[in-house]
Amino acid sequence: MLEYIILGFLMECSMSGYDIKQSMSHSTANFFDASFGSIYPALKRLEEKGLIISKEAVESGKYKKYYEILEQGKKEFFSWLEVPVDFSSLKQEYLVKQFFYIHLPEEKVKAHLEHFIESVKDHLNKLIELEKLIKEHADVYKYSTLRYGMDFMSFAAGWYENLLKEISNKNGG
Amino acid sequence: MLEYIILGFLMECSMSGYDIKQSMSHSTANFFDASFGSIYPALKRLEEKGLIISKEAVESGKYKKYYEILEQGKKEFFSWLEVPVDFSSLKQEYLVKQFFYIHLPEEKVKAHLEHFIESVKDHLNKLIELEKLIKEHADVYKYSTLRYGMDFMSFAAGWYENLLKEISNKNGG
DNA sequence: TAGCGCATGTAATATGTTACATGATTTC
């Protein structure tokens, strides 16, 4: 996922590895963060694949290596962004894509969000099924983690339904 | 974290690697899951460290390898469980520990939850600070991921405050 | 007898972090 996030950042402007790390700290750190030890090798790989290109520069005495996204890189980025995501509490890829939705036409964003909401509801239904099975033999705390899961799914479904409404109202009626 | 979860499962009864995987699917899969490819090597490591011991058996023709937790394993488990966790949206260790809180005295659980709620509120405050910085130059979608973060933190704080109340009322007044 | 579910395990691969190494400039 890191490589796509880097491509996403470079979609907006050319940046150095250091800049990307800074940007992450001020924007995606809440749901996705990476260390220099993964960012620099990722940039190297992306350049080897011909998705980005580097330009070395010296700015106020400091050596900096700026990366620019190439056409092939943009293509790669879109083919990733375009695919709707399912809910997953482990990898929060849905938030990562949401972060870059400005690059997707509004109709596609709406379709993505609708798909995602359905996926959250599916997840909720699975937890409801699970509850029936374990309700009796789970202790208070084990049961509480399940309740948390269900309450969180309800929260998320509601939150994204609201986001969908906001987007629709913005241009619609 | 996987090794502690395995110890946690073995705290309740002796199990095989296959059983552990099954149990996870029916309980922790919502916030933590592992594959056979990580469970079996983890069991091997735990036995090498002297934290668990295996017993081979043949049940209805099927070869099974049961693992039992040793005193040293219980010690390790408690020294992990005992440490209060901070909020992290990436690794949901808080839910993993919550799952095993039955092994902790109620007073410690309450202290843990209070610590956790504070940590969630700290996180929320950081996001509020961040909002001031980026509010103007972030697009709708980028801004929405931040709002999601804030709304989620509020939800989580409320949810855990409620859990704390429930626990207090159960035995208290 | 073919296929599926049970059951264990390894090897290749992916992905990331932490610590280290280097060296410049800015700030106190």
Added chain:
DNA sequence: GAAATCATGTAACATATTACATGCGCTA
């Protein structure tokens, strides 16, 4: 001139997944 910040990069390590290999018993 010491310390912090800027800036890049590598090596060792941690942790996990996926795919594969093996073999038993049950069922159609």
